[in-house]
Amino acid sequence: MSKKTKIRVAVIGLGPVGMILAVKLQEAGCEMALCEVNEVKVNKIKNEGLILENVINQKAKFEKIVTSIAELEGWDADYLVFSLKSNHTAGAVKQAQVLNTEKLRVISVQNGIDVEQLLVAGFGESKTMRFVVNYAGNSSSPNTTKVTFFTPPNYIGSVNDACADNAKEIADLLTSVQLETKAIESFELTKRIWEKTILNAALSPLCGVSRLTMAEAMSDPDTVELIEQIIKEGIDVAEAEKIHFPDDFIRKCMRYLKKGGDHFPSLAVDLINNRPTEIDYFNGKIVEYGRKHYIRTSLNLAFTNMVKAMTNKNIISRVPGAAGDVTKKILEKGLVNKTATSYKNTTCFLGIDLGSAYAKFTVINEKGTPLFRYFLPTLGNDKQVFKNVMQTIATNFNVTYSCATGYGRKHFTETDIVKTEINCAAVGVSFFHKGEKNIIDIGGEDIKVIHCDKENNVANFYMNDKCAAGTGSFLAEIAERVNINIADMSSLASLSKYDKELNSFCTVFAKTEIMNWIFDGMSLEDISRGIYISIANKVAKMRLDAGVPTFMIGGVVEHHPYLKDLLNEKFNKDIQIIEHPQYVVSFGAAIVAMQNFNKVEKTSNSKFETKMNHPPYPP
Template sequence: MSEKKIRIGIIGLGPVGMILAVHFREAGCDVLICDNDKIKTNQIKNEGILLENAIQKKAKFENIYFSGAELLQKNPDYIFISLKTYQVESVLKEISENNTSFFISAQNGIDVENMLSEKLGESRIARMVINFAGNLSAPNTAKVTFFNPPNYIASLDERKKNVADKISSLLNSVQLQTESISSFELAKRTWEKTILNASLSALCGIGRFTMAEAMAFPDTIELVEQIIEEAVEVAEAEKIRFPDDFIRNCLRYLKKGGNHYPSLAGDLMNNRETEIDYLNGKIVEYGRKHYIRTPLNLSMVNMVKAMTQKNLLSQVSSPAITGQKSKLNLKTQKSPKGNCFMGIDLGSAYTKFTVIDEDKNIVFRYILKTLNKDKVAAKHIINAIHGEFPVKFSCATGYGRKNFPDADIVKTEINCAAEGANELLHGEKNILDIGGEDIKVIRCDKQGRVENFYLNDKCAAGTGAFLTEIAERAGLDIKEMSRLASQSEYKQELNSFCTVFAKTEIMKWIFDGVPIDNLAKGIYLSIGNRVAKMRIDPSVPVVMIGGVIAHHPFLKTLLEEKFHQKVVVLEEPQYVVSYGAALIAKTQSVSFIKQTEQGKSSTEFV
């Protein structure tokens, strides 16, 4: 009789979870994986998990789950928790109801294993100290940026050291070197890794540095060294001893980190919660326990928390800043009715995906940067959408529509914008779309038909690209610009519409000491005046769509002053064009199929 396979469960498929899953699979284990991102799980179901760069491996998986509860019902022998610390709360209830599995925390930070041990007791918990890192280059692909062996694993209860021995043996058999250690040594290895994480993660997030960039400047290296010195003093008060050359070795280690962002930095820059409480926050907490001051670590904690709070607040619309948004609803429906239809808007800056069902309900939306390196990611998303929804027909639009072979038909963004806007707001209107590289004004009649349209596409003046470049030169955070401008009474605009000359003009304003809120207002004034010179019929309503108005709500207030009328911003304005493309796909699917059967092959309809 063949020996029963060890059953390993992994909850959380970030880079750490993916790397562990592939190696346990290679070691001959029965691996069950779980993540609540359907794009990711569908892609893994179809193509497996791919590791590239420092580790190059691939594995296919059969047991893939969308929720932790589903995986926990299968009672794996060992379950790895590779979630961010702020995500653990979401699975604690299900974990506490599991009476058989042994749990391993594969997370960063001090005391993270306590979240599990408080529910289950120490006898069923181990902690793994991870010494590899990576980032996702596609939903099912982890780019392993480095592995500095070994990893460490220890059972919290010394009587269960055999579990740590078993796990390390499995990983060592497939060259993911992992050392089984005692629970006493675990504290030292945990502090050692946390000090390395805390020394750079917050700094990179605040300054938007990669590890290589942060370690290239003497000033930031000095900060890093002092953060480490504070942490070492606290650790020693906890009876943890490091060798005399520990700080020097830390700096050498960090200089090899490479040109990537630490995990916490990525979370902070992408407006997500962070693990700061378990990194620098724990250093501060233990410092207070021993009456040791840790001013630099405390500064990092407070700055990250302030930025996180600001990021969260910026995602909540404020009437004082945004004005009244359209009440039109674009809510995503979970269960599609009948066949589905997909619209893809390939813009110059971002690609937007929208899927609707037979009743025109939106069942899925997704946005992705339009970059060459993301062509594979776009393909993955298309495949995942087809795997999740019964897509009968699709329509591509935008700048890249004719270079996108996966769509059934292509349409101009003029038609798609009109279709989407008219579905949401009937009647005569001017549709104003400020995009990444151009500005469009689309005049629709009472039936929603395009009467005329005007483009500003000879240069990037007044567009999203213009706004981004000028804001960067002025040192303005894009997310803060509307709030700053709303506080200003400034009346002066940029004289030049040319991006090159406008940058020079901005620098003069900065040298002249123009306050930051006035800089923001001046930039918006120049865009507003540019738009106001376009052919907009003042006798009919103005409706705004596109990514620029989604992120710069102050433009609505400014344009209402210019047009002397209310401006309507459709809900989720950046998806209106892809929504229109999906509507066209639905409408034209029947006629296109008939034309195809008759031998016609034209794919672009006017």
């Protein structure tokens, strides 16, 4: 290959995969440019070159190494190789638009399903190729990669076959230097992408969560069983996408994974080192496509969510300054008066509603005026996110007395008192509307109808008698099954005049019934209204006192206001929704805290203040 006709290839991202590819393409005669943001790595490569060890032993020096994509402008590359993490790709693609020319072709040398679509968004299908990598390595120093295995061939293809000749050109170049690569057409490419992703999904998150190397995971019968089941889920989803694998595919996968050696896969390394991961393009994509076809992918979902939870916790708790940034964001989001700076000199009261689905926080002043509102999903045993909110409140508000309510109140020791959510709901509504009333509270796991007497006391209450029938969790699960955006359900239902309802409130049977609706050709508008009618009929069977006003509260009515319209029809009355309905119970708890504080002698700091100044868990 003469100097004038040298193919110009720029590699963006010098992890192990990018390093190996750069060395081999230069060996094949390409003129190379390397782009890496890590200046320590860049200086090391400039001074000593790139070094490959173990399965491949090679060293190469490079003339053009830059730290920003903008520095490649005017270099007139023939190929632009993206070998960086998927979570960094969108930004890199945007920056690389200055390099786009008519002849330029781009190659995604990344792992995961649909990751090449990030390149398609910037350069178009006809310019985009995807490379399926079947080699791996670990960085032993900034400029050195220990190549752990190569199971030939690699695969490369054009996403729509428009640049098949370019794919063959790259494949031939790499094959000529013993990095065997096969050019394939787009349908075969999709199959190979799924095949590789299933392999990555089987081991990567498991190794990250368990801290086992690939070899360790593949030698333990318990983890091997998990790995096989993860692969099986991936195969089931692929089959639904018309991607077919041979009968012995699982056995071949296990044989392939056993070659991985005693090292951590890339995703596991990121998780262990507290960095964002590519889980959304691995197990997350299998889950996404599984939902599309109504296929359960329980293990893939479990590992996706575990990795995300660990990643979020790592970033918040271990990155210097991150906790302060999080506190600032929580305060900005929760403050009712966005211009306020501090309430440390204001006597404040805190109410916490520990619901089955969400935890809600409300801070009020001595007049009962809300100063701060916040909610977050109720999180099992992981206290990190909850702790951040608590610390934000303790830092910015002078909490004099506090009250916890809801399902989790008995297990929460940071507040001064605890009260039932029924009492707190009554207090919250009664603060705005005195006298006799009905209160309908549709929450995450139950429906309550509360009757208050003329003195605003709870006279009686009723609860639904069947599991989570007609509640927020019921709505969320049914909406997911039907593939309706839950935020759109009310507007969809309002467009329907259909009066069909579900015969069963058991979530399992309801799903089956709704599937029959779908097969019968019912529109999403009619399905949405049918679900709401079923819930309205459920509430209608619960007793409401006649002749007194009725108010609705809870997170469900916050997001599903159409329910109010149906209940107005059922009860033939004008039911009112309390402002900020999902916070009414936590607001009521804050009022209860204020009322109780006024009854007791102030002899010491509040329990909340003491606990937060001396937390039972490390900061």
